[in-house]
Amino acid sequence: MQIRNQIICCICAVTMLFIVGSCSQQGQTGALNSSLADRSYVAPGEHDEFYAFISGGYSGQLSIYGLPSGRLFRVVPVFSVDAEKGYGFNEETKPLLNTSFGSIPWDDSHHPDLSQTNGKVDGRWCFINGNNTPRIARISLSSFETEEIIEIPNSAGNHSSAFVTENTEYVVAGTRFAVPVPQRDMPIEEYKGNFKGALSFIKVDQETGRMNLEFQVMMPGFNFDLAHPGRKKSHGWMFFSTYNTEEASTLLEVNASQNDKDFIAAINWKKAEELIANGQFETIKTEYAHNVYEESTHMATSTMKKEVKVLDPAKYPGLVYFLPTPKSPHGCDVDPSGEYIIGSGKLAASMTAHSFTKMLDAIENKKFDGDAYGIPVINYEDVVSGVVQQAGLGPLHTEFDNDGNAYTTFFISSEVVKWKVGTWEVLDRAPTYYSVGHLMIPGGNSQEPFGKYLVAMNKITKDRYLPTGPELAHSAQLYDISGDKMELILDFPTIGEPHYAAGCPADLIKPNQTKIYELEKNNHPYAAKSDKEARIERNGNEVHVYMTMIRSHFTPDNLEGIKVGDKVYFHVTNLEQDYDVPHGISIIGANTSELLIMPGQTETFIWEPKKEGVWPFYCTDFCSALHQEMQGYIRVSGRNSNTPLKWSLDGD
Amino acid sequence: MIVGALLLGGLYLFPIWNITLEAPQYPEPIGMDIFINKFQGMNPNDIKNINIMNHYVGMKDIPEQIPEFEIFPLVTAGMIILGVLTGFIGKKNLYLVWFGLMVTFGTIAMYDFYLWEYDYGHDLKETAAIKFTDSDGEPMAYQPPLIGNKTILNFRALSWPRTGAYLMFLGMALSVLAYFQNKKEASNSSQQAQKAKEDDEEQYSHNVA
């Protein structure tokens, strides 16, 4: 009996080995064994451990995922209109999309970053940049709404943005395209020496989060790619990667790839603050929009600003230094200690680690290799601390864990490589599917990373999902990095093209959630805070309807006296004060989106009736058992009719 | 005895009763605390939200003001004064009378509460959107339990006393305790007349108790 059992055991063990062996082979082609799947499994009703804020890329939005499940919770509309939420369609949010070029319904959102206090993620705000028409947005992490958008003047392609300093003193915006400053009509071929590259420092009010364009450092006409803040010992500095130091305006794929080394620009922003405080700046005329959404009025306003303070780095020694870095560096990432600045030369096979200590020493002892447009270039040998040799092809972006390891994406060789900070040795590598751009470790751009998961954001998915015609989803991949080896545990599709992401423990954000807006604090000028305040007012052909909604009716729900040619403003207040009870509204033929109104909130849409008749409207959000009955009628009379204004609910 | 009477003062500070409603859609339950002079939501908007849900089956809104909220505070004040006076007088039988009065008023209050609950749960608007019937085909009633737990449609209603009531029960218990203590003391002191002075002091301390 015993012997038989042992034999069975042996057979079982062999079978197990075989199964495990075949699974790990299948891993190459996509299948995962169940123990790996368990690690991303979050049971129904359970919460994820981390929030991930993943850029929506060319959707212009910000997507909110949970980790490790990869579940999508919400897409926050930021730079693009969103008919589902009425964003950019209702009167309250339209001003958010205003720019010096007029209203723009779209942008290309790139790099979310989270606010920090003492170098640690603090869960207050998320910042994200609009690349095409340079802007930075601030999203509240209580309401998950866009609260502010500031346009960046003298810039074009706001790419090296929106990264924050250690205490969220500043969020930065470095221009990708060099442009004439001020903009003017001139021959393109005169680019070299004439175009400028503005680096903007936007100050953040610590109480309100409000942004103010404090100053711009007006750099030579290089292209600025990414940026990262110094931390701990290097706090007070900001590092920007550059490409096209050749200053080419045409066929950049060749002409901007000629210099063996481009630069990482080190900006001493504390020094800049001193200069500004001493009045050592130039003020130049420009134009940019500053749009603020006020929670108490549930309404945004747009203000056009007219000038900006500018610093010329050639004039002020000590403000900017160049760190030579091979081959058009993309990422310039600062390790949690603040000592190393990692330049990922995207056309190279190796990464360069600059030492902040060596940089200070080189500056003090003037170990310079000439200058570029009056800005000192530090000797390459006197600032480099180490090189990660032949780690892969096309390094893009590096983040860090809390054990002194770094993780770099390689676009061309399509992999993530783990290496040791300080010894520069490669420890592990894992393939990505396919062509990874950026990666994210929660807190990975701070003093305190949470090195449990790594999200790789892929540009190409090809055969990874069920096909959907020529346009395919981009994809994120989740790796468990808690052990020595990185292990791929989950694929999940993303929206737009996620360029970048930020993450943090859910506990930093969950307790501060806005559940409802208090009706008592609703200061919207057109709010009706009870059924009794519901009414219609006519002013010429402008008609204002003060409407309320509560389960499951509108007040009023029968409206008469509206005429063809009127401009009817529906100001609709949701009187609910219970969590998760929004109502929506739209009316037949409205040339705009629905409104989707949160409890205690007021929103407005305009309806210009073109035809006589009796036209229905209804609640668009399934709010209750009697949701289907939440509806009403508007009678529209002829342009010259005498139908009196009349409104009612249930005959009252 | 005096402490016992003063414990009734807790009725002005703490809720007497609580009705909590649990439902799948309310992972954080909602509910209502009943004070001597008001109804108050457990969370800021609970009463409003209870009213919204209950209106579908034709229930009336929970009133902001009822006559009881005027009467109960006066009755309670009266009982506190009576109790304190009784304590000073120190007649053991009066303690029992006070206790009896409390039981009477308590019973009346509970009956009153029951009547309100009955009316709240049965007096439904003719025009209610949702009309359920019970197993006998009678219109469904939505009366919360007087005390205990009960399932009403998708809700589980929990109705239990709260701090104010517990303080009141404690006060009543103390009055009975004072009665028995006093009785024992009285028989002791008659046997040991020579210690009358000390007894007086002791008596005083019991009054305070």
Ligand SMILES: [Cu+2]
């Ligand atoms: Cu509704």
